[in-house]
Amino acid sequence: MLHAVLLLALLQQPAGASPRASPAIRVAIQPAEVAIQVGDTVRLAAVARDSAGRPLRDVTIRWFKSGGHFEGKVDSLSGLVTGGSVGTVTVTALVAPRQGGSPSLAFARVTVLPQPAARVSVAPAVAKLYAGQSLTLGATPYAANGDRRYDEVVWTSSAPAVVAVSPRGRVTAGRPGRATLTARAGRALQNLAITVAPNPVASVQLLPATAEVRTGDVVRFEFGARTAAGRAVSDAAAEWSLSPGNGQVDLDGSFVADVPGTYQVVASFAGKTASSIVEVGPRDSRRPTTLVGRLPLAFPAAEFWLHPGGRYGYLTTMGDRAYAIDLRNPALPVITDSVVVDARHINDLMTTEDGKYGVLTRENASTRKNGIVILSFEDPAHPKPIADFTETVTGGVHSTFIYRGYVYLTDDATGSMRVIDIRDPYKPRQVARWQTPSSKAGNYVHDIDVEDGLAYLSYWNDGLVILDVGNGIKGGSPESPQFVSQHKYDLDALYREVEAVGGPGFIRGTHTAWRHGKYVFVGDEVFSAKPRPTEGTGVNTLGRAYGRIHVIDVSDVTKPKGVAYYEPKDGGAHNVWVAGDTLYLGDYQGGLRVVDISGELKGDLLRQGREIAHVVTGDARGVVPNASNAWGALYHDGLVYVNDINSGLWIVKVEPKSEVVP
Numbered sequence: 001m002l003h004a005v006l007l008l009a010l011l012q013q014p015a016g017a018s019p020r021a022s023p024a025i026r027v028a029i030q031p032a033e034v035a036i037q038v039g040d041t042v043r044l045a046a047v048a049r050d051s052a053g054r055p056l057r058d059v060t061i062r063w064f065k066s067g068g069h070f071e072g073k074v075d076s077l078s079g080l081v082t083g084g085s086v087g088t089v090t091v092t093a094l095v096a097p098r099q100g101g102s103p104s105l106a107f108a109r110v111t112v113l114p115q116p117a118a119r120v121s122v123a124p125a126v127a128k129l130y131a132g133q134s135l136t137l138g139a140t141p142y143a144a145n146g147d148r149r150y151d152e153v154v155w156t157s158s159a160p161a162v163v164a165v166s167p168r169g170r171v172t173a174g175r176p177g178r179a180t181l182t183a184r185a186g187r188a189l190q191n192l193a194i195t196v197a198p199n200p201v202a203s204v205q206l207l208p209a210t211a212e213v214r215t216g217d218v219v220r221f222e223f224g225a226r227t228a229a230g231r232a233v234s235d236a237a238a239e240w241s242l243s244p245g246n247g248q249v250d251l252d253g254s255f256v257a258d259v260p261g262t263y264q265v266v267a268s269f270a271g272k273t274a275s276s277i278v279e280v281g282p283r284d285s286r287r288p289t290t291l292v293g294r295l296p297l298a299f300p301a302a303e304f305w306l307h308p309g310g311r312y313g314y315l316t317t318m319g320d321r322a323y324a325i326d327l328r329n330p331a332l333p334v335i336t337d338s339v340v341v342d343a344r345h346i347n348d349l350m351t352t353e354d355g356k357y358g359v360l361t362r363e364n365a366s367t368r369k370n371g372i373v374i375l376s377f378e379d380p381a382h383p384k385p386i387a388d389f390t391e392t393v394t395g396g397v398h399s400t401f402i403y404r405g406y407v408y409l410t411d412d413a414t415g416s417m418r419v420i421d422i423r424d425p426y427k428p429r430q431v432a433r434w435q436t437p438s439s440k441a442g443n444y445v446h447d448i449d450v451e452d453g454l455a456y457l458s459y460w461n462d463g464l465v466i467l468d469v470g471n472g473i474k475g476g477s478p479e480s481p482q483f484v485s486q487h488k489y490d491l492d493a494l495y496r497e498v499e500a501v502g503g504p505g506f507i508r509g510t511h512t513a514w515r516h517g518k519y520v521f522v523g524d525e526v527f528s529a530k531p532r533p534t535e536g537t538g539v540n541t542l543g544r545a546y547g548r549i550h551v552i553d554v555s556d557v558t559k560p561k562g563v564a565y566y567e568p569k570d571g572g573a574h575n576v577w578v579a580g581d582t583l584y585l586g587d588y589q590g591g592l593r594v595v596d597i598s599g600e601l602k603g604d605l606l607r608q609g610r611e612i613a614h615v616v617t618g619d620a621r622g623v624v625p626n627a628s629n630a631w632g633a634l635y636h637d638g639l640v641y642v643n644d645i646n647s648g649l650w651i652v653k654v655e656p657k658s659e660v661v662p
Contacts, residue, residue, distance in 0.1 A: 025048050025049065025050055025051075025056055025059075025095065025097070025104050026048070026049050026050075026051075026104065027046055027047070027048050027049075027093060027095045027104045027105065027106035028046070028047050028049075028106055029044050029045070029046050029047075029091070029093050029106045029107065029108040030044070030045050030046075030047060031044070031108065032107075032108050032109070033108065033109045033110075033111075034108070034109075034110055034111070035110075035111040035112075035113055036081070036083045036110060036111075036112060036113070037083060037112070037113050037114070037115050037116075038083050038084065038085060038086060038112055038113070038114060038115050038143070038145065038147065038439060038442075039082075039083060039084075039115065039439050040082075040083050041080055041081060041082050041083070042080075042081050042110065043078065043079055043080045043081075044063070044074075044079040044080075044081060044091060044093070044108055044110075045079060046061050046063075046079065046093035046095055046106060048095045048104070056097070058097065058098045058099065059095050059096060059097055059098060060095070060096050060098055061079070061093055061094070061095050062076055062077075062093075062094045063075065063076050063077070063078075063079045063091060063092070063093055063094075064076065064091070064092045064094065065089060065090065065091060065092070066090050066091070066092040066107070066505070067088065067089065067090030067503075067504065067505020067506070067529050069507060070084070070085065070087075070442055070444045070460050070461060070507075070509060071083070071084055071085045071086070071087035071088065071089050071112050071442050071461065072084045072085070072087075072089040072110065072112055072441050072442060073441040074089070074091050079091075079093070081110050082439070082441040083110070083112035083113075083439070083441065083442075084112070084438070084439040084440070084441030084442020084443065084461070085112065085438065085439065085441075085442030085460075085461035085462075086112055086113065086114050086147050086461070086490075086491075086492055087111075087112055087461070087491070087492055087508075088109060088110070088111050088112070088499075088504035088505050088506075089109075089110040089112060089505065090107060090108070090109055090110075090504060090505035090529075091107065091108045091109075091110060092105055092106070092107055093105065093106045093107075093108070109504055109505075111504075112442075114143045114145075114147035114148070114149055115143040115144055115145060115147065116143065116149075116186055116187065116188075117141035117142065117143060117149045117151050117185045117186045117187070117188040118142065118143055118144040118188055119141070119142050119144075119188050119190065120139050120140065120141050120142075120153060120183045120184070120185050120188050120189060120190040121139070121140045121141075121142060121190070122137055122138070122139050122183055122190050122192055123137070123138050123140075123251075124137070124237075124251055125192065126192070126194060126237070127192075127193065127194060127195065128194065128195050128196075128197065128235060129163065129171070129173035129194055129195075129196050129197075130173060130196070130197055130198070130199040130200070130201065130233075130236065130270060131173050131174065131175060131176060131196055131197070131198055131199040131270070132172075132173060132199050132270035132271060133172075133173045133199070133236075133269060133270045134170070134171060134172045134173070134239065134270070135171055135237070135239050136168075136169055136170050136171070136239075137155075137165075137169040137170075137171055137181075137183075137192075138169065139153040139155070139169055139183040139185070139190070140153075141153060141185035141186070141188055145438055146462075146486065146488045147488075147490075148489070148490040148493070149185065149186075151185040151186050151188075152185065153169070153183050153184065153185045154167050154183075154184050154185075155167055155168070155169050155181060155182065155183055155184075156181070156182050156184070157179050157180070157181050157182075158179050158180040158181075158182075159177060159178070159179035159180075160174075160179075161174050161175055161177075162174055162175060162176075162177040162178065162179040162194075162196050163179035163181060163194050163196060165181055169183070173194075173196045174196065175196065176196050176197055176198050177195075177196055178193070178194070178195050178196070179193075179194055179196070180192065180193050180194070181194060199270055200227045200231075200233055201225045201226070201227065201233050201236055201269060201270060201272065202226060202227055202228040203225070203226050203272065204223065204224065204225050204226075204236075204238070204267065204269050204272045204273070204274045205223075205224040205225075205226075205274050206221055206222070206223055206224075206265070206267045206274035206275060206276050207221065207222045207224065207276075208221070208276060209276050209277070210276060210277050210278070210279070211276065211277075211278045211279070212278075212279045212280075212281070213257075213278065213279075213280055213281070214280065214281050214282065214283045214284070215257055215258060215259060215260060215280055215281070215282060215283045215607075215608040215609050216256060216257075216258075216283050216596075216599070216601075216603075216605065216608035216609065216610050217256070217599060217600075218254055218255065218256050218599065218600040218601075218602050219254070219255045219256070219265075219278060220252075220253060220254050220255075221249075221253040221254070221255060221265060221267070221276060222253065223236075223237075223238040223253055223267045223269075223274070225238075225269060236269055237251075237269075238253070238267035238268060238269050239267070239268045239269070240253060240265070240266070240267055240268075241265075241266045241268070242255070242263060242264070242265055242266070243263065243264045243266070244261065244263065246258050246259045246261065246263075247259075247263065247280075247603065248602070248603050249265055250602075253267070254600075254602065255278065256602040256603045256608070257278065257280040257608075258603060258604050258607040258608050259280075259607065259608075260280050260281055260282050261280055262277065262278070262279055262280070263277070263278045263280060264276070264277055264278075265277075265278060282609060283596070283608060283609040283610060284609075285596045285609055285610055285611060285612050286611070286612065286613070286657075287594075287612050287613055287654055287655060287656065287657050288613070288654075288655045288657075288658055289594075289613045289615050289652050289653065289654050289655060290652065290653045290655055291615075291650065291651075291652060292330050292331055292639060292651040292652060292653050293329075293330045293331045293332060293333050293650075293651035294333075294619075294648070294649065294650060294651070295315070295325060295333040295335070295648050295649040296619060296621045296622070296647055296648040297315070297317070297323075297623070297647075297648035297649075298623070299317060299318070299319055299623060300317060300318040300319070300623055300645045300646070301315055301316070301317055301318070301631065301643050301644065301645055301647075301648050301649070302315075302316040302317055302318050302345070302346060302347050302348075302631060302643070302645070303315075303316045303347060303348050303349055303575075303631065303632065303643060304316075304631075304632065304634055304641055304642075304643035304649060305349045305350055305351065305358075305634070306327075306634055306636050306641065307351060307355050307377060307380045308351065308353070308354065308355040309355070310327065310636045310637055311326070311327060311328050311380065312324060312325060312326060312327060312336070312380040312381055313325045313327050313333075313641065313649075314349050314383070315643060315648070315649055316346040316347065316348065316349050316360065317346060318344075318345050318346075318645070319343075319344065319345070319346070320340055320341060320342065320343050320344065320346070321338045321339060321340045321341070321346070322338065322339045322346050322349055322360055322383075323335050323337075323338050324336045324337045324338065324339075324380070324381055324382065324383055325649070326381060327651075330639055330651045331651075333649060333651065336381040336382065337381060337382045337383070339360065339373075339375065339383055339384075339385060341360070341362060341365075341373055341385065342362070342365045342366055342367055342369075343362035343363060343364060343365050343370065344363065344364035344365070344366075345362075345363040345364055346360050346361060346362065346363075347361050347363060347397075347398050347399065348360065348361040348397075348398065348399050348400050349361075350400055350401065350402050351377055351402070352402050352405075352422075353402075353404070355377055355380065356376070356377060356378055357374060357375065357376060357377060357386075357422065357425045358374075358375045358377055358383070358402070359372045359373065359374055359375065359400055359402065359407055359409075359422070360372065360373050360375060361396075361397040361398060361399065361400055361409070362396065362397065363396040363397065363398065363412065364396065368394060369390040369394050370390065370393065370394055370395065370396040370397060370412075371388060371389050371390035371391070371393040371394060371397055372388065372389050372390075372393070372397055372400060372407065372409060372420070372428075373385050373387075373388045374386055374387040374388060374389070374422060374425045374426075374428055376425070386425060386426055387425060387426050387427070387428060388428075389420055389428040389429075389430075391430065392411070392418060392430050392433070393409065393411050393412075393413070393418060394413070395411065395412045395413025395414070396411075396412035396413065397409050397410060397411065397412065398410045398412055398446060398447075399446065399447045399448060400448070401448045401449055401450050401455075402422075403450040403469075404470075404478075405421065405422060405423040406419055406420065406421055406422065406423075406431070406469075406478045407419070407420040407422055407428075408448045408450055408455055408469070409448070410445045410446060410447065410448065411433075411445075414435065414440075414443070415435055415440065415443030415444040415445055415460075416433050416434065416435035416443070416445065417433070417434045417435065417445050417448060417455070417457060417467075417481070418430055418432070418433050419431050419432035419433070419434075419469070419478050419479070419481070421478070431478060431479045432478060432479050432480060432481055434467065434481045436459055436462045436465060438461070438462055442460075442461050443462075444459070444460040444461070444509070445457050445458065445459050445460065445465075446458045446459070446460055446509065446510070446511050446512070446525070447511060447512045447513065449512075449513050449514055449515060450469060451515040452471055452515075453468065453469055453470035453471030453472065453476075454466055454467065454468060454469065454471045454473075454484065454515070454557065455467040455468075455469045455481065456513040456514075456515055456520055457513070458509075458510045458511050458512050458513045458522065458523075459510055460509035460510055460511075461491065461509055461510075462486065462488060462510070463486060463487050463488035463489055463510050463522075464486065464487040464488075464510060464513055464520060464522050464552060464560065465483070465485075465486050466483075466484040466485045466486070466554070466557060466560065467481040467482060467483060467484060468481065468482045468483075468484050469481050473557065473558075484557055484558060485557060485558050485559065485560055486560075487522075487552055487560040487561075487562065489550070489562070491508045491509065491510075491524070492508075494508075494524075494548075495508050495524075495526050495546060495547075497546075498526055498527075498528050498546050499529075501528050501532065501543070502528030502529040502530040502531075502532065502543045503529045503530055504529065505529045506526070506527060506528055506529040506543070507525070507526065507527040507529070507542065508524060508525070508526040508527075508546075508547075509524065509525060509526075510522060510523075510524060511523050511524055511525035511547070511573070511574070512525075512573075512574070512575055512576060514576050514577070514578050515554070516578040516597075518553060518554060518555045519551050519552060519553060519554065519563075519597075519601065520551075520552040520554050520560070521549055521550070521551060521552075521576055521578060521583060521597075522549065522550040522551075522552055523547060523548075523549050523550075523573040523574065523575070523576055523585075524547040524548055524549075524550070524573060525545070525547055525572065525573070525574060526545060526546040526547040526572055527542040527543055527544070527545055527546070527572070528542070528543025528544055528546070529542075529543060530543050531543045531544070532544070544572070544588075544589055545571060545572025545574070545588035545589060546572045547567070547572040547573040547574075548565050548566060548567035548573055549565060549566040549567070549573050549576065549583070549585065550562055550564075550565050551563055551564035551565060551566075551597075551601045551605075563601060563602050564601040564602050564603055564604075564605055565604065565605065566583075566585075566595055566604075566605040566606050566610070567604075567606060568585075568587050568590050568593055568606065569606075570587075570589070570590045571587035571588045571589050571590020571591070571593070571628075571630075572587065572588045572589070572590070573585060573587065574586040574587070574588055574630070574631055574632060575631060575632030575633070576632075576633075577632070577633050577634050577635050578597070579635040581596065581597055581598035581599075582594060582595065582596065582597065582612065582635070582654075583595040583597050584633035584634070584635050584640055585633060586630040586631045586632035586633050586642065586643070586644075587628075587630055588628070588629055588630060588631075589627065589628050589629060590614075590628065590630070591614060591615050591616045591617045591618070591628040591630050591642075591644075592613070592614065592615040592617060592630050592633055592640065592642045592650070592652065593611060593613075593614055594611070594612040594613040594614070594615075594640070594654055595610050595611055595612060596610040596611075596612050597610070612654065613654050615642065615650070615652055616628050617629075617630045617642055617644040617646075617647055617650050618646070618647065619644075619646070619647035619648075621647070622644070622646040622647035622648075623645075623646045623647070624646040627646050628644065628646070628647075629644055629645040629646040629647075630642055630643070630644045630645075631643045631644060631645050638653060639651055639652070639653055640652045640653070640654065
């Protein structure tokens with residue numbers, strides 16, 4: 001990208017001017033480092049001087065973002081930077097003498113901070129305690145737009161003799177009565193009214209007393225408290241602890257271990273304790289894999305989609321064509337045709353549920369008319385373009401999802417979701433547009449999944465957004481999407497190590513989502529800002545990929561809650577496919593990952609040994625030889641189809657466990 005910018009600047013010299021030697025110039029940006037809040041602006045100035053230090057005025061200055069692609073914007077003429085989302089925006093000033101000569105560059109770092117704390121979230125939000133009971137309350141500050149704040153939270157009590165609280169939130173109930181606790185962060189505060197009652201508990205119990213499980217299996221303990229007369233005290237809540245610490249036990253008594261061993265789970269209440277012993281064995285998830293078939297490509301591949309029935313598939317490219325592939329013999333996949341369109345990147349392709357029609361996306365078309373192309377798949381071996389839609393999405397479409405006659409797509413230019421009616425595929429028309437109310441300087445929706453009338457939007461800096469598009473929970477429809485809920489997390493804090501390796505301005509955001517059962521599997525796309533020869537490269541000269549899969553519990557879809565995660569250590573999460581109790585992941589330089597997601601999910605899935613298989617998709621015949629760059633995976637009828645940017649299509653089978661014969 002930078003080379004293209006330099007070339008453009010040189011080509012824009014005055015007509016008739018011939019390049020000539022010019023004195024070396026030095027450029028500095030003022031201020032070179034500055035911090036602003038989300039929504040605020042700062043105007044940068046570029047000062048050019050000759051080798052003697054004299055100011056140069058007869059120059060042209062152009063401003064560009066060279067990092068922090070979705071965290072803000074810079075005006076190309078004025079140098080005005082607008083903070084859109086929390087992160088770092090790296091700004092480049094390109095300065096060229098008007099009379100010709102070599103341009104020079106300077107860089108500035110604009111750190112975008114969250115807005116002030118507007119609320120404090122307290123958990124658990126208790127209303128009643130018993131005398132002598134203790135617990136620790138958590139308090140988390142948030143800005144008005146949901147960004148995590150890290151202000152110090154200070155606790156106070158209106159009646160310390162009734163409820164005493166330490167500055168860090170350790171609460172002890174004293175004599176019966178009422179007290180109000182206050183958690184304060186800056187100007188934000190949260191009050192918690194608590195009633196203390198006499199303590200009737202004479203004994204406590206924890207069930208089960210013993211358990212035998214595997215790593216990753218969740219044990220739900222039941223805490224029981226009784227009076228001296230044997231009456232149950234149902235609202236007595238225990239404090240939980242665990243030894244050793246290779247796992248977690250939550251406020252509701254749910255326990256999971258990450259590594260095998262013997263664990264003691266302890267429940268405490270007002271000086272009384274009960275404990276249980278859990279014997280944890282290995283999960284033993286690993287299984288062998290077999291390479292069934294291969295289809296190498298001579299240039300970078302992108303997405304893969306399977307026609308209903310599985311006899312034909314479609315592989316898009318980071319170019320101007322998508323291939324139709326005969327998969328009836330998966331050991332020998334054969335290209336049967338291709339669709340060629342004006343695009344430099346066809347990212348996505350998907351068919352309707354019945355397989356008669358479909359769409360592909362366009363980005364970077366020479367005509368600047370991108371949008372989507374509607375295809376006929378009535379002959380699945382030879383798809384044909386029949387219409388296109390560019391009217392409102394000429395800036396490019398990265399991802400689409402087709403659901404019951406409508407295309408839900410991402411608009412690169414505005415960061416919005418648009419809904420296109422293709423029930424008459426020859427006459428597509430837009431029926432809705434929706435986007436988050438956050439700053440347009442950082443707005444970007446990357447991917448969409450629609451299940452049971454709910455749309456799950458991967459909204460980059462805004463996390464997971466759930467909309468009603470026909471489910472009925474909020475009265476939504478395709479023509480009138482309605483907000484249901486949002487799950488947002490601190491990307492900068494989560495991937496702090498990526499900035500440490502490659503510097504500020506790295507790429508990270510909520511990238512993909514897949515609803516399965518009571519969970520949504522949400523993947524982050526993360527790239528280091530600079531490639532490191534010792535680590536390998538990512539896509540388009542970026543550094544290596546990182547990223548995790550978040551497991552979000554949507555049992556109550558209005559209150560999504562993160563409960564588990566899977567984060568490979570040698571790759572980055574990209575596209576996922578979930579079938580049954582298995583998750584298939586394109587792991588960029590890590591290849592294909594296959595993960596056991598059976599049962600209830602909690603904690604660190606990688607550490608629990610839930611990885612079933614790992615396939616390295618590097619190939620000596622690849623665009624980049626012997627370097628995996630797995631983009632995604634699709635499962636159908638016992639086979640896993642893996643699309644690798646560097647090496648094309650892989651067809652893999654996960655085999656049953658090998659039997660050990662003595």
